[in-house]
Amino acid sequence: MYELPAFGSDSPIRTHLTGYDLVTKPMLNKGMAFSERERDVFRLHGLLPPHIGTIDEQIERRLRVMRAFNTDFERYAFLRDLQDTNETLFYAVLIRHFDELLPLVYTPTVGEGCQHFSEIWRKPRGLFLSYPNRHRIREILSDSRFDHVRVIVVSDGERILGLGDQGAGGMGIPIGKLSLYTGCAGIHPDLTLPILLDVGTNNHERLTNPLYIGWRHERIVGAEYDVFVEEFVSAVIERWPNVLLQWEDFAGSNASRMLAKYRDRLCTFNDDIQGTAAIAASTLLAAINVTGIPLTHQRIAVLGAGSAGCGISSLLLRVMVDAGLNEEQARKAFFLVDRNGLLLEGMEGITPAQTPFVQQRDVVKDWSLGKPDQIGLFDVVRNAKPTVLIGVSGQTGAFTEPVVREMAQNVERPVIFPLSNPTSRSEATPQQLIEWTDGRALIGTGSPFAPVQWHDRRFDIDQTNNSYIFPGVGLGVLAAGAKRVTDAMFMVAGKVVADMSPTVSDPHGRLLPPVDQLRAVSVAVARAVAIQAQADGVADVCDEATLDKRIQAIVWEPRYRPYELVVA
Ligand SMILES: NC(=O)C1=CN([C@@H]2O[C@H](COP(=O)(O)OP(=O)(O)OC[C@H]3O[C@@H](n4cnc5c(N)ncnc54)[C@H](O)[C@@H]3O)[C@@H](O)[C@H]2O)C=CC1
Ligand SMILES: CC(=O)C(=O)O
């Protein structure tokens, strides 16, 4: 149909598509920017209005239309449509206006996008692998349109951000994540494939919505679920032996089980566990530049001991061990609080991922508690006096005023990360945290928040989101030709972002580079990840200059190339 050019280059794209077939192909459509000569050669006269435009003009036109909508959800739907109509233009707008567009194509608005996915579905993008089609997975993947695929993001829609089970509507997340692979790391859209494993939904609203696009069935679970996922993964390995497979927004134990099961069989990682951990570490390391309290002296309370909570704790534990603590000392610094309170030895239902972080009963025996039979977050804050408080519970407002004020009494600069998404699920708002700590809190949020004005000071709010990590990890994996993804690759990714923190040179600076620098961040992450992949023996070794060339050769810029007609 058309040949992918070397991505970094402006060499012509060769295609045999003409006329309507050309302008309706999102990856080739240039709208009114087709030149006079191209209109002659590709028989576009009449299909397009006579005006010949530029991409800059198109960006302005689209922005004007987008801004005229009343709601962000309408803007989301508009941008999804643009992506499915003219992909180059979609990315050109995104990259030039990251600040404005990231919250629309990603969190928080993508959450609404998933909730209302069935109402706005218009054109195929990615693959829905539905349980009733389980015998056809290989056939579906075999389509030649997917020959170039190098990165897959897959979800089963069960834990979409903090919004719970969205069934097939969860497809909005793989689409959004892969938009960031292209937007932040320049991975060409044709190398990416969003996949939704449609194994049913337990969301009653979705099941009873006549417009619901998914398989109308309660979720399959247990052995049937595992066999289905196995069928999917083995078909993926067969079709693309070197693909990078990212697991996203799987619920509860499925996330860690699937990662453990497949991480040695293909090049794969779980973003909620590993990507989140890396950016939480970056933000904490940046905060340490401000507080001066070394990592080895930090006490860390985590609300929500699920995928993200355990992933963050595991990586921070490793970083603490690297900083000089032994493992036993480091474990004592973690206080993980889940639905039933602080994780304690002997508690029922402790998962394998939580096991390293259960506290000894001895530690809490003299604590003063609100209720004798359960140790809640307030009790932890009062007694353990954490220096860091991280929220990955999906529970709106769980960082209450008493909790935050108590923490601020014990710590000069409380480090507080309400990481749950979307905005409506945040454990506290930055405004609250600043007020309750008299402006002393160092804050990282999962979703974007506007700057906070407090007395005569303005606080920029940093977005502690895995979007700083996964696009660069993907680019690094591709550039290195890595066969597996190691934990150390996430560790270095986290450290690189910390090294780019404005706090390295300015203790009053913001914690993270602003999101409009995500392209530079992703390239730096990619470089470090690729070098680590080589050091870990999961990629062939090459010198750094070669690596840089490979990264440059992959990074695609959204601009129009000239076209050449291939006569069949
Ligand atoms: N900022 C970021 O980059 C990321 C943010 N997240 C957010 O973190 C949240 C959790 O994600 P996962 O860990 O993947 O989900 P998960 O479902 O694996 O874990 C959530 C945990 O919170 C616990 N929980 C629920 N209610 C609670 C309560 N009242 N008190 C204490 N614990 C409670 C659950 O029992 C569960 O263990 C979501 O809102 C998600 O959007 C997740 C990944 C990345
Ligand atoms: C950011 C992300 O991956 C989540 O909230 O699940």
Ligand SMILES: [Mg+2]
């Ligand atoms: Mg996620």
